[in-house]
């Protein structure tokens with residue numbers, strides 16, 4: 001019995017101790033492949049005939065109107081839901097980790113023990129401390145979650161995902177509850193960690209500017225599937241003032257606004 005989704009290893013496996021990131025399994029060349037995916041809840045059809053390929057190491061953002069099925073898609077990819085029909089394949093059963101808007105820390109465990117959840121072996125705590133260092137929280141390991149700010153709690157949640165060295169990081173509105181400045185700091189942190197570790201990232205966000213700031217591809221989801229697949233080639237780190245940023249943001253927003261509500 002897992003206390004929260006994030007505590008549940010999506011791909012159960014023994015923790016492997018190593019310093020370098022594990023070699024990618026690129027046996028079929030893709031980090032993620034969805035074919036003809038339908039998802040219904042009772043009579044409500046949420047996703048229909050969705051096809052998607054994601055390359056290893058790509059950063060993909062999923063945007064769309066509220067209720068269009070973004071979180072459902074992420075949960076299908078995480079293996080927390082099963083498609084009604086169709087196939088969801090993550091390359092070589094890659095290690096997948098989810099991060100949510102709410103950090104879901106266990107209040108009765110110290111920060112380092114929250115990060116070490118699910119790890120075993122004598123170096124579990126050292127690995128957790130190392131992950132905390134990577135998110136800028138060295139020195140906060142012995143604190144209780146209640147003493148952290150919202151942004152710091154999300155950093156802990158990020159460390160808890162990273163400590164498992166995921167090949168696929170699934171981010172479901174992880175910054176939705178943070179103030180604007182903290183969000184910008186978290187953008188930079190997520191981007192740096194993604195560049196350093198080379199995992200594939202899927203980010204669900206309501207914020208089109210956030211999607212353009214972080215992603216290689218911005219996918220607009222609607223009832224018919226992927227209504228727009230926009231490649232972002234702007235140099236990193238991206239500034240909203242950079243030429244082309246506002247135009248791309250506007251283009252995606254125009255597509256979203258053009259869709260019927262609740263699609």
Ligand SMILES: Nc1ncnc2c1ncn2[C@@H]1O[C@H](COP(=O)(O)OP(=O)(O)OP(=O)(O)O)[C@@H](O)[C@H]1O
Nearest residue numbers: 041044046064065066067068069070071072073206
């Ligand atoms: N477990 C469930 N049982 C029944 N209906 C569900 C379930 N999960 C999601 N839905 C429905 O599926 C639709 C899509 O939900 P989902 O949360 O994926 O949308 P979303 O695009 O992430 O929305 P938001 O942007 O508002 O978070 C909604 O109508 C929702 O009510």
